[in-house]
Amino acid sequence: MKRVLITGGCGFIGGHVAQELADHGYRVRLLDALVDQVHGDEAINLPTGAELIKGDVRDRDAVAEAVADVEVVIHLAAEVGVGQSMYEIARYVGTNDLGTAVLLEALIKHPVERIVVASSMSIYGEGLYRTPDGERIDNARRKPTDIKDGLWDLRSASGEALSPIPTDEEKRPDLASIYALTKYAQERAVLIFGQAYGIDAVALRLFNVFGAGQALSNPYTGVLANFASRLASGKRPTIFEDGEQKRDFVHVSDVATAFRLALEQRQAAGHAINIGSGHAYSISEVARLLAKAMGIPKRPPEILDKARSGDIRNCFADIAKARELLGFEPKHRLENSLGEFAAWVRNSVVIDRGADMRRELEERGLVS
Template sequence: MTTTCLVTGGAGFIGCALSRTLPDHFDRVVALDNMHPQIHDSAERPADLDERVELVVGDVTSAADWDALLADVRPTAIVHLAAETGTGQSLTEATRHASVNVVGTTEMLDALVRHEVRPDKIVLTSSRAVYGEGAWTDAEGVVTYPGQRSAAMLEAGQWDFPGLTATPFESSRVVPAPTSVYGSTKLAQEHILLAWCLAMQVTPVIYRLQNVYGPGQSLSNPYTGIVSFFAQRAKAGEVIPVYEDGDIIRDFVFIDDVASAVVQGLLHSGANRDAYDIGSGEGTSIMTLARTIAEIYGAPEPQVNGMFRNGDVRSASCDISAAEAALDWHPQVMVGEGVRRLCAWIDERV
């Protein structure tokens, strides 16, 4: 039997990274992408998309585009990457995020039904944003969910929840409670896909990705992430601005490690109701990241500016032990080395 892998959003950052491996495991690999100008500088095929991958320009929210695609492509596996990902942007463009992330998913599933296609497996890349602030503990170790930091808290410079300590995200333990429109749409994606797959006897595999970075990410998209933004500021000899008090915690996971985790799940994982948490397994403060990048370029000392972004969480890291055990996967590139690789890649292009 001919095996075919369809990758939605397949010409993007993660899709291009996957394209280097997927053709080794499938007879045919097809990338569906709308080539949105926020991500792509031009409508031309990305140079980083492996030549063995077929590119189909189409929109996941369009039933007509799905019908045209499935008239020719009958996927045995799907990697669903297509999404709008701007946490702050989702507050002012909520309809766009819901349309792509939620309706785009339901359009895909409806199209599969119309064309009587039942892939063996659908892999969804969800996000750590579904957790919101996640679970915190008090001095006695009692777990509590403080919820979203209010605008009043942030305006007063109250960055933390007094008396509480953040804990790493872990899908079997931490209840999702999104603090952004983006996070809410990604959680809806998870629920929709699980319900459909279990009813249709399709294997669902869900990932909650931490902050993905590395060579290949867009350098023009303002919502692509702070690692490339910091690097470009430092390279220009400018001061890196650091929000809040600099002690925001994030888990930065290198693109190659994300791609290898997705491939492992695509090839080897059974259905997982508890999503795989994919990160480096280490939390890094934003100030530490900024200083690392400033040191690489000999840029001035980063400066805390006290600014904030509504919907951002204070601390986001994860426990990757379940993913490591189930997928026989381990991150290979920690943030110090990964940042240097990204900066070297930027230096070749800017």
């Protein structure tokens, strides 16, 4: 019956993690600022017996109250979204990095057994690639001139086409957005702190998380929720570039299980670990699968043939380390879970702000 603090515990992932831990006998305390962009006017559903402290992770007093008498911490509180991070820079750095610093300082006075932080696949930038002769390339990056000319796929310095392969944790970080920068700072701060103070620390590098409960009115949340909002509003999903960029989509229930395992598996301490499905999907394929699941298969996505600043081409997970250290095995494939997701969308309030997001980026010159 350990008491766990979940920062950002009322968010999409936080809510599922809270329920997972409550179901496994943890006493759950949540700290959440209940930001309008994420929560709007929606009611907050807490697991039975859970305690909620409404407060910002940057508020020292609220954080001190939240960490008192807890034994383990899951740190999810963060601003999320590559595009928005490129112009609301102070907001992202403040919440993600200063907020983490405030939490860690509080844990000096109130030590815990373990802290698990949500990191992100965005810290990799481009994922791993191989050349035609099998050489591993972990520092691939597109040239701005190629992007401007609509040459979306990556090539080696000699002009050879590179093939994307699953990205493992040995791939060097390449921070392509302010959001990625802040997530890497969160990850490293927690791992450095844990080593310095003798507290077990684990970082989970989450790939694209999907499932019921995503904020359908927040265009900077997951791509699947963004597509669902467009489709439910009678509009076509919009996709940057040519739609053939590949991502890994992992179900939120599997992510919640991963966080519980990260609290419980001793051998995970000190590690950064990928949490994904281990499968790659093109973004246009995802849009078509979702439209079919929502009963409107003849509403194809709108391919913009434009690039968004901070985006990368391909990144999908190698989850061998998660299997080894956590005993993690994802149970929900994207193509088998979209019916459930579509049913939830049909019973939810949807406000499509996708056009607002695109306009905000274009006005700042972040789309080319």
